[in-house]
Amino acid sequence: MPSYQWYQFFAMGSWVLFVTAFGCCVGSLINVLVYRLPRGLSVVAPPSRCPSCETRLTWRENIPVFGWLLLRGRCRFCKSKISPEYPIVEAFVGLLFALFFVLWYWLPPEAIAIHPHDTLLSFRPEWAQNPVTITWPYFVVVLMLLGSLVAMTLVDAKISQIPLELPFFATIVGLIAHPAHAAWVQFASRTGGVAETAPGFTWVIPTPGPDAWWWVGAPIGAMIGLACSIILLRTGLIRRSFTDYEEWERKARESMGDGAPEANTPELWVQYPHARREMLKEIAFLGPVILLGWLGATLAVSLGGSGLSATEVPLWLRAISGSILGYLVGGGIVWGLRIFGSLAFGKEAMGLGDAHLLAAVGACIGWIDSLFAFFAAAFLGIGWELSRRLFSERFRRMLPYGPFLAGGAVLVLLCKPLIELGMTLLLRVPAHQPPINIP
Numbered sequence: 001m002p003s004y005q006w007y008q009f010f011a012m013g014s015w016v017l018f019v020t021a022f023g024c025c026v027g028s029l030i031n032v033l034v035y036r037l038p039r040g041l042s043v044v045a046p047p048s049r050c051p052s053c054e055t056r057l058t059w060r061e062n063i064p065v066f067g068w069l070l071l072r073g074r075c076r077f078c079k080s081k082i083s084p085e086y087p088i089v090e091a092f093v094g095l096l097f098a099l100f101f102v103l104w105y106w107l108p109p110e111a112i113a114i115h116p117h118d119t120l121l122s123f124r125p126e127w128a129q130n131p132v133t134i135t136w137p138y139f140v141v142v143l144m145l146l147g148s149l150v151a152m153t154l155v156d157a158k159i160s161q162i163p164l165e166l167p168f169f170a171t172i173v174g175l176i177a178h179p180a181h182a183a184w185v186q187f188a189s190r191t192g193g194v195a196e197t198a199p200g201f202t203w204v205i206p207t208p209g210p211d212a213w214w215w216v217g218a219p220i221g222a223m224i225g226l227a228c229s230i231i232l233l234r235t236g237l238i239r240r241s242f243t244d245y246e247e248w249e250r251k252a253r254e255s256m257g258d259g260a261p262e263a264n265t266p267e268l269w270v271q272y273p274h275a276r277r278e279m280l281k282e283i284a285f286l287g288p289v290i291l292l293g294w295l296g297a298t299l300a301v302s303l304g305g306s307g308l309s310a311t312e313v314p315l316w317l318r319a320i321s322g323s324i325l326g327y328l329v330g331g332g333i334v335w336g337l338r339i340f341g342s343l344a345f346g347k348e349a350m351g352l353g354d355a356h357l358l359a360a361v362g363a364c365i366g367w368i369d370s371l372f373a374f375f376a377a378a379f380l381g382i383g384w385e386l387s388r389r390l391f392s393e394r395f396r397r398m399l400p401y402g403p404f405l406a407g408g409a410v411l412v413l414l415c416k417p418l419i420e421l422g423m424t425l426l427l428r429v430p431a432h433q434p435p436i437n438i439p
């Protein structure tokens with residue numbers, strides 16, 4: 001190997017090590033969140049300690065993966081067992097982060113190449129054709145999304161609930177990072193720096209074109225509508241759905257006879273008789289969102305103009321509109337399915353936690369990919385159900401839907417170029433990928 005190749009190898013290798021170590025630390029934080037959030041404990045204080053004897057961990061024992069190995073899986077003080085789940089989660093997140101880094105930045109673009117219609121395929125999305133030194137802000141957004149997806153999967157699989165802090169975190173990262181990154185790119189291009197995020201593409205996620213003011217107005221208006229709905233909910237003008245559920249469940253359990261073990265009544269919520277009525281409350285909640293979305297689009301077009309007479313939408317505004325639209329589409333499709341499903345079958349279909357999860361995915365990676373993730377999740381769900389029937393002894397437990405949505409999102413992130421190629425072949429349109437030329 002010539003010396004510059006060695007240099008490249010070591011440069012990339014140290015990046016991979018850094019990303020892996022960062023992932024292990026994120027995994028360690030995920031362990032804390034998964035343990036503390038469902039129990040309503042503070043996330044920052046107190047510092048990590050043994051759950052049995054409450055001995056504080058030393059800084060060395062706090063090192064991800066190695067801390068557990070150092071202790072050989074037992075508390076230093078009381079010798080009670082520490083679950084291997086902790087180092088496994090830490091190592092998994094570290095390897096997951098490293099996998100995405102290697103696939104997107106290290107493997108040569110033609111690493112996995114097939115040539116139908118002269119299309120070159122690799123696992124690199126278009127934007128990753130630029131080096132990590134330029135595109136790292138978006139890469140960090142994806143890593144933060146992956147971390148929160150792992151945390152949501154673990155909590156949802158354990159308690160069938162998603163603490164809203166987890167999707168909110170990823171949503172806020174997406175909503176802030178995209179416009180901030182765009183503003184920086186625009187500033188840098190004025191001072192002679194990089195003008196584009198990906199060769200031939202305006203932004204890393206789908207955004208409105210330079211004259212599409214309606215697309216800027218609609219999502220921002222809808223977000224204001226969402227804020228109005230939340231205020232109306234707080235003041236009691238719109239009623240919260242399923243408020244009488246717990247009361248109903250208590251009475252239902254009583255009528256079954258005192259002390260009925262919970263294991264004998266696993267699917268009580270299915271019998272709740274008012275799911276259709278409760279959906280009307282949720283439709284009322286969505287009313288202001290739709291109304292103000294429409295109003296926002298109209299107002300933005302009248303202010304910014306349309307077609308050739310339109311003033312150009314600044315890049316940061318396009319980036320935040322794209323991110324908000326992703327949030328609304330991702331959350332909207334799950335919530336829409338929940339409303340239609342509940343109206344059709346008369347029982348609660350899909351949780352609102354799932355809507356928050358896919359909304360966060362949309363805010364980070366855009367509306368198109370959040371739709372793909374939704375369909376990928378359906379396939380994963382069907383696959384799981386089939387394998388559960390085949391090996392019914394081993395997979396007794398029914399998983400909630402959150403893990404499938406998270407898995408669908410990861411699958412879409414991994415296979416985006418493959419999906420694009422499939423769509424290209426399916427729709428018989430010219431290849432979407434620009435020619436690959438990396439200096």
Ligand SMILES: [Zn+2]
Pocket residue numbers: 050051052053054055075076077078079080
């Ligand atoms: Zn202990």
